[in-house]
Amino acid sequence: MLFHVEMTVNIPHDLPSQVANELKATERERALELQRSGKWRHLWRMAGRYANVSVFDVSGPSELHEILSALPLFPFMAIKVTPLCRHPSAIREDDT
Amino acid sequence: MLFHVEMTVNIPHDLPSQVANELKATERERALELQRSGKWRHLWRMAGRYANVSVFDVSGPSELHEILSALPLFPFMAIKVTPLCRHPSAIREDDT
Amino acid sequence: MLFHVEMTVNIPHDLPSQVANELKATERERALELQRSGKWRHLWRMAGRYANVSVFDVSGPSELHEILSALPLFPFMAIKVTPLCRHPSAIREDDT
Amino acid sequence: MLFHVEMTVNIPHDLPSQVANELKATERERALELQRSGKWRHLWRMAGRYANVSVFDVSGPSELHEILSALPLFPFMAIKVTPLCRHPSAIREDDT
Amino acid sequence: MLFHVEMTVNIPHDLPSQVANELKATERERALELQRSGKWRHLWRMAGRYANVSVFDVSGPSELHEILSALPLFPFMAIKVTPLCRHPSAIREDDT
Amino acid sequence: MLFHVEMTVNIPHDLPSQVANELKATERERALELQRSGKWRHLWRMAGRYANVSVFDVSGPSELHEILSALPLFPFMAIKVTPLCRHPSAIREDDT
């Protein structure tokens, strides 16, 4: 089932840049992996902001939380979750 | 190019129900048409609300406005538009 | 799976009171029925407000939306949905 | 009597991780204890956030404050309290 | 136990003035009665607004809700409830 | 005349605890003194929060500011002031 997730990243300026870079690199690895597995179905950048809009396809809130809370940047993100369902006028097969 | 659009519908309770029903039917026709054309790429219902999350693929803000402002329910919707771009970690072809 | 739902009712003062009363009576019937079925697991009144806090146990966002959007007072409610999952420190069997 | 409590945890990134870990371990111990005593009746994780939704069954605001203000993570939590009462359409015995 | 309550009154301009006046007169009667009984312990006007700040002394959220929801102006009020408890530095006997 | 004051305390976690403790002890002394003098008429804790609701009886905004800005925790408090006046339906002598 689908969940709409907005993530806004806010890395404190006094976090050592090496730490930040490692977190970002691992975050990227994890994002690629989760997309390949089909769990992280869509991933877009919001123009002009260090933030993304995503759609996850998971078995439920529990799996969603496991995935999000394990992201390396989780401690530095404000996250907003919205459960989605099929729109009665939707025609696209995979918008479910 | 892609735009993320949230639409929240708020039909006044004193609008005659026949008028409301006609608006909704036409809205649905228009939504199907725009999805078939590829302009309205994604359309999801937010669970528990008379609202949707959508992604439009249009030639720019002008076409987006033409489409949205011509929707039959436009006068009764609060609309929030966010321009999207490709995320550096995205892998899906059509998330651009 | 569990969803936390806050519903705030706002019935327009110019809705005929007979219509309002019928809506409320049907709403009550539906609430009893859904609780008996186990779908509407918890239902509390927020003190001092025409609003409730609820927990639904449904198969996913789709079923949740079906239930909520079919409530007689749905057109007059502001609804906020939050997906829940088991807390790592929870001990109660049915908080899952 | 019942109180609905939302707790959002925000541990400063420059708090030494050993201190943070000890706080979290003690918090967990306290949460288990309070649940076993029946005071902390429900405890759910909000999916995707370091936050919980809880229901406390206490003798009143004073006991609620004693409990919450003594939680190890209290200095790092934003807490929102809502007093609950029985909903006229509730059927569950222990939703009171 | 004590609850801090803010009530903001918003009477629709198209409510017939006779109806409004009767509601206000009954509201006043009820307020006097509840104060005499000791349930409505404090009642202040917020300067410049059709709103009050009150402190109720009731047996719990249930009694508070019964009282507030039975006020004649309840359908036209926005109400905010905050549970209070004794402050460790308070000296006044009846601030409990 | 009366002013309703909400104070929310937010002590930075990196303030040395000895400094914080001295501030709190002096704050308490000052609160007791001001209550005894009758200036700080009511003082309640908001359940679950490091915050209080107070009513001050002072000669005007100037005296109120002198008192509040001299509180030891003033630099760490968010303060909201609301001028009160007698409610036309109030019966308590000292709610003026």
Added chain:
Amino acid sequence: MLFHVEMTVNIPHDLPSQVANELKATERERALELQRSGKWRHLWRMAGRYANVSVFDVSGPSELHEILSALPLFPFMAIKVTPLCRHPSAIREDDT
């Protein structure tokens, strides 16, 4: 003593224009009178809005409420009151 008051006028579009005009005319008379008496010390229009910023010089919150609640447009105004006091760096005699 001084109070800073922001008034935003919002006259419902379905109020008969004759009623509205009479209210505005009386409001103007009352504003002139209160300014002449010295109670309404300053009165400015916020550019681009049907709103004003004012400073009242009254004996306290009670007199302020009497004045504001008796304004003909009071039922159609959102009012925000802020108590003022002399700034330690002010030099103007009448800013007290």
Added chain:
Amino acid sequence: MLFHVEMTVNIPHDLPSQVANELKATERERALELQRSGKWRHLWRMAGRYANVSVFDVSGPSELHEILSALPLFPFMAIKVTPLCRHPSAIREDDT
């Protein structure tokens, strides 16, 4: 001098459409006239909303208010005004 103005139009659905159309037509005439005079320097539509972003070049807040408050749709617009000045890094001649 320049003022940044955001106008959001909200025409009540029960305003007769003939009235609304006349207001819109006059509004358009006035907008053209003010642009030709140079007072209304920029005028853009916000995509997806019945709202505009504008820059006015006027002699001060007074002239700005005269212009805005005389717009036919003024009673149905929420308006936000921000005074602008030349940015130290601006190069465009007419951004002053």
Added chain:
Amino acid sequence: MLFHVEMTVNIPHDLPSQVANELKATERERALELQRSGKWRHLWRMAGRYANVSVFDVSGPSELHEILSALPLFPFMAIKVTPLCRHPSAIREDDT
């Protein structure tokens, strides 16, 4: 022309107190000077807050910005600017 300005000061607790004191002393000097010149026409303290309400009389937004951005505490202030104009019902000569 007149601008209404609200300044809220927020000095970080870890700014050395000597630095803070020098900033405040220079701020005071500058405030006195600007008041004497007539540019800073009114200056009031908001009771209970480290904040002021001011009215500036300047040649336009540019001069206003020069003045405000040169204040020693500018980096530690949240500033809200509202352009004012003469109210049609104002009688005071210098409220223009």
Added chain:
Amino acid sequence: MLFHVEMTVNIPHDLPSQVANELKATERERALELQRSGKWRHLWRMAGRYANVSVFDVSGPSELHEILSALPLFPFMAIKVTPLCRHPSAIREDDT
């Protein structure tokens, strides 16, 4: 196509001033360059705030993001993006 962008700068007070100055100097260079290229079409200072209102003319959200995220002060700015389109009543050639 055009995008309206508001940037609010918030440089942490504990960032070494040399670092801050270098960032500002480079930011200025980049702003000049982008204006000369025509991408950064308008740039205004909001009076009284360390913030600007800008209009960018770019090929789409992707180019906009590239530009904004490469600004030296990007990590210290809150940015709000609004897509613009031609207003039906606009007359200025380059407001498109």
